Amino acid sequence: MNKHTHIFQGTAFTSKSAKEVHILKDYLFCVNASGMIEQVVSPEDADYQTLLDAYQDKENFHRLADGQYFLPGFIDLHVHAPQWAQSGTALDIPLYDWLNTYTFPLESKFSDLDFAQQVYQDVVSTLLANGTTTALYFATVHKEASILLAEICANQGQRGLVGKVVMDHLENNPEYYRDLDTQTALVDTEDFIIAVKELAKSTKQGVYPVVTPRFIPSCTDASLQGLGELAAKYDTYVQSHCSESDWAHGYVQDRFNKNDAFALNDFGLLRDKSVMAHCNFINDDDADLFARTGTAVCHCPVSNAYFANSVIPIAHLQAKNVEIGLGSDISGGFSPSLFDNIRQAVISSRMLEDGVNPALPAEDRGVPNSRITINEAFYLATAGGGESLSLPIGRLETNYVWDVQIIDTTVATAKLPIYQADENLHDVFQKILYLARPENIREVWVQGKKVHSRTV
Structure with missing residues (x-):
């Protein structure tokens, strides 16, 4: 990893297969200067804490707030x-x-x-x-x-x-x-x-x-x-x-x-x-x-x-x-x-x-x-x-492009009905897909670059 690597921390949803969704809870996503996902690190992995210690105070470290989630673009x-x-x-x-x-x-x-x-x-x-x-x-x-x-x-x-x-x-x-x-x-x-x-x-x-x-x-x-x-x-x-x-x-x-x-x-x-x-x-x-x-x-x-x-x-x-x-x-x-x-x-x-x-x-x-x-x-x-399209897009996994939308479920004007801190994450995923509006899409990144953000 180097200073051109961006590290993103948060919970993501991505397709495991045509019928199954993979829930990546509190994962780290290491994105290189080309905008590709170089490494996907789960909290159980040995280098998770090492990466966290090395990057969490740097400006190229991005941690999602409570109630925010990553979806593929x-x-x-x-x-x-x-x-x-x-x-x-x-x-x-x-x-x-x-x-x-x-x-x-x-x-x-x-x-x-x-x-x-x-x-x-x-x-x-x-x-x-x-x-x-x-x-x-x-x-x-x-x-x-x-x-x-x-x-x-x-x-x-x-x-x-x-x-x-x-x-x-x-x-x-x-x-x-x-x-x-x-x-x-x-x-x-x-x-x-x-x-x-x-x-x-x-x-x-x-x-x-x-x-x-x-x-x-x-x-x-x-x-x-x-x-x-x-x-x-x-x-x-x-x-x-x-x-x-x-x-x-x-x-x-x-x-x-x-x-x-x-x-x-x-x-x-x-x-x-x-x-x-x-x-x-x-x-x-x-x-x-x-x-x-x-x-x-x-x-x-x-x-x-x-x-x-x-x-x-x-x-x-x-x-x-x-x-x-x-x-x-x-x-x-x-x-x-x-x-x-x-x-x-x-x-x-x-x-x-x-x-x-x-x-x-x-x-x-x-x-x-x-x-x-x-x-x-x-x-x-x-x-x-x-x-x-035969392109490495549409999944949040290694060797795919970092194309993501950051969904905020807590936006005052479009708050999703999530009331328990430990709500089942697949239920959260379904609520996002059925209820999210453009106000919930706080940031959009394409190829490792932020291309859209909203404050309200």
Whole structure:
């Protein structure tokens, strides 16, 4: 250890497995200058007291106050950054109408870099304030504004994976908002990849370019093919929407006579670094293809309640070894908080298991074995997201990044109902996940650097 090492002392919650939470009571976390967890020391370890004696009076020693806890930073695998400007509006109309009446007119405004700067700074700082340390972003079709979003992530200290959106299909996109043509879409995407890779060289927490066909309906075969080739050439991440709604899923079957998953795979867009949003209507063959290619599913439970026409069977996909993480899907999902999406993931799974139509007999009403627990939903927001991105994030253990949120359960305006000093820590964990609000998130650290704090 040296003076560049930071030592944090406190109780932490981290996923042990998809179903179990590891409670680390009064542990020491030694974080090196690169922002990596070098050592995790339990009070029973021989060098616990030695480290405490050596560091506890130094300024690089951080001890949590009573009632404070460490959680891993959340990993949001699906954010439409420009749509932050319309969050909380127009959620009562069908997806197709929502896109054409609200979303595309808004996204077209991001040719104005001043407007883009304002919205993008706000969405990044808002997500950080909600405990999201890593975000996978759709930007817009505009190359310059998309690069700007990556720069804002770099400057604000968030780990950002950013995609310039491709929409080159002349009939399926509005004239005022699309790529000029297929060639321009591919050239702009390549320029964008090169620019973000250059930016990444000087960004401690990492920023990454993402190949981003909006979804199959918005892209020509030629652009899908070209994007698959660019993903292979530069070894980039890939993101898109996959089998989200009846309309989108049916469109792809009509066009290719196969499901989204197999169509995307034909173009080289399913790979270990691919994250596909929604996936409500994938079948077992699609799920097996995802597992085989290392493609992750991003579960967007709040958004799905509005636009996906169904509840995705997360427990079933987990049993098939598909990587799964959690997404807010701003603004199809109104909330910038993965706490809200953790809660909704549990609620939706219970509704799928129990069924929703009271006119049916109980035994016919739901899909058995569909429920997931709060532990599993927490896993999706943390370790599951890290595995989906193949990055050492989402867990508080050795050789992982120090991305944390410090939760204060004693804040006067948002006090959690904890009345015994020796309350069961798993109960404390559950109360945090169900009841915490942004006021409870006192500090957020990314890659060993404090990027957000609040005093009230």
